[in-house]
Amino acid sequence: MSFLTIKQVGLLAMPLLAPAVSALALSSWTHEGCHHEPLSHVRALKDKSTSSSGMCAGTCANFCAGYKYFGLEYGSECWCGNELTGGTFKVADNECNMPCSGGSGGAETCGAGDRLDMYVDNTWQAPSSPAEAGTYKHMGCHTEGESGRALNRIGFASDTNTPESCALACAAQPEHYNYAGVEWGKECFCAETIRGGDWAPASECSKPCTGNRKQLCGEGGRLNIYAAVLPSVAAVPRYTHQGCKVDAQHYRLLEFGPRTAADDMTASKCASFCSAFDYFGVEFGRECFCSDAPTSDLAQVAAPETDCSFPCAGDGLALCGAKSRVNVYKKKAVVNPATVAGKWTYLECGVDVVSGRALGQAVFHDAAMDLELCAHKCEDFAYFGVEFGKECFCGNTYTGTTAPASDCNKRCVGNDDQLCGAPDRISVYKKTPPA
Secondary structure, eight states: OOHHHHHHHTOOOOOBOOOOSSOOOOTTEEEEEEEEOOTTSOOSSOSEEEEOTTOOHHHHHHHTTTSSEEEEETTTEEEEESSOOTTOEEEOGGGOOOBOTTSSTTOSBOOBTTEEEEEEETTOOOOBOOSEETTEEEEEEEEOOSSSOSSOSEEEEOTTOOHHHHHHHHHHSTTOOSEEEEETTTEEEEESSOOSOOEEOGGGOOOBOSSOTTBBOOBTTEEEEEESSOOBOOOOTTEEEEEEEEOBTTBOTTOSSOEEEOTTOOHHHHHHHTTTSSEEEEETTTEEEEESSOSSOGGGGBOOGGGOOOEETTEEEEEOOBTTEEEEEEEOOOOOOSEETTTEEEEEEEEOBTTBOSSOSEEEEOTTOOHHHHHHHTTTSSEEEEETTTEEEEESSOOOEEOOGGGOOOEETTEEEEEOOBTTEEEEEEEOOOO
C-alpha cells in the first residue's frame, strides 16, 4: 500500500501479515457482497485488523479465524469482527472493484475505498461462558468495585487467557483463592471473596477470551466470576435463618436498632454486634442491621433465596444478602431452667413497677448478669428476680402480679441462652426448702 493510499483511507498503523503458506479453505465462509463503511467514520469491523502486500480472501480468513465476519478493503486490508457496526450498509457488488494485492491476475477483489468485500462464517457460534472452569463453577457477570477491584488479591494479563487457565492460576496460589474472574478478554483476577460491585446482566460480559474465542472473558469493568466453592447461608449458633428478604433503603426491614458495615463482615460478627437484639440481618456483603422486630411481616417480603447472592466481605464461603436483599436471622426461643443452682425454683413472670417493687430488699446491676449470678447475690433471701436483662432483685416476700410468660423475653446480658425478664417484667425464682 502506498503512502497516498494510507492517507486516503485514514488507517492507523497496523501489523503486517506475512502471506500464508496455505490459505484456509473458504468452505465455511459465504461472501455477503460489498458493504460500505459507516458514514460516521467508524469501522464496520473493529475487533482486529491487519494489512499485507499478499492479501487475499484465504489470507484474511486465516487471520480472522474464530470471528463471525471478515472484510477485505482497499486491496490489502483485512478486518475482523463478531458484529457489524451500526451504519454499515450494503452497496452494489461492482463498487468493490480493487484487485487483492495477493491475488493472481486480479481475478479476486478486495473491496475498495470505504468498501469491504464482506464474508460471514456459516459455522460461527456466539461465544459463551462455560458452566465450569476446571473445578470452579460459573457464578455470573459482575461489575468491578466502586473503589477498587472486586477480586483484589492478584491479577495478571495473558494472551492465552481462558476461564479455566485463570481458575487454575487462582487455585495454584498458596492461598488457594476461592474466586477467579476473567475480564476484558485477557485479564485474570483472584481473591478469597468478592468486594464491592454488583451482579450484572450476562449480556454485559461479552468479550471473547484471548485464549479461546468461543468463550467469554468479561468486558471492560465486567468480570465473569467463578467459584471453587459456591457460597451458602451460614449457620449461626442460637439463631435460625429466616430466609432472603426484600429490604428498602428508605425504611429498613430491621429499622429499630443499630447498624454497622465492615470489610471483614460475616454473619457471626453481625450476630455478635446484634447480641442484645432478637433479629439481625446481613446485606450487600458488608452491612449489618439489628432489631427486636422486623418492620414488615417476613412472609410478605420474602425474596427468592438466589437473590441473596453476595459473599460476605469477611467470609467468601458464606452469603451476606445482596443489593436491597438481606439474609435475616432470628434468635432461637429460650426457655429458662425450672431450677437454678439446685435450690431455686422458677415461680413466674411478674409485673414490676418502679414505684412499688415486687422484690425490693436488695438491688444489683451487672454487665455479666445471668440467673446464677443473681441467685448468688440473693443467697440470703427467699426470692430472686431478674429484670431488663441486667437487673437483679432480692426479697423475702414477693408482691408482684402474674404476667404472661411470653412477656419475660429479654435475654440476660451475661448469658444469651437465658431470659432475664423485660422492661417492667421480672422473672421470679423461689428458694426451695431443704429436703
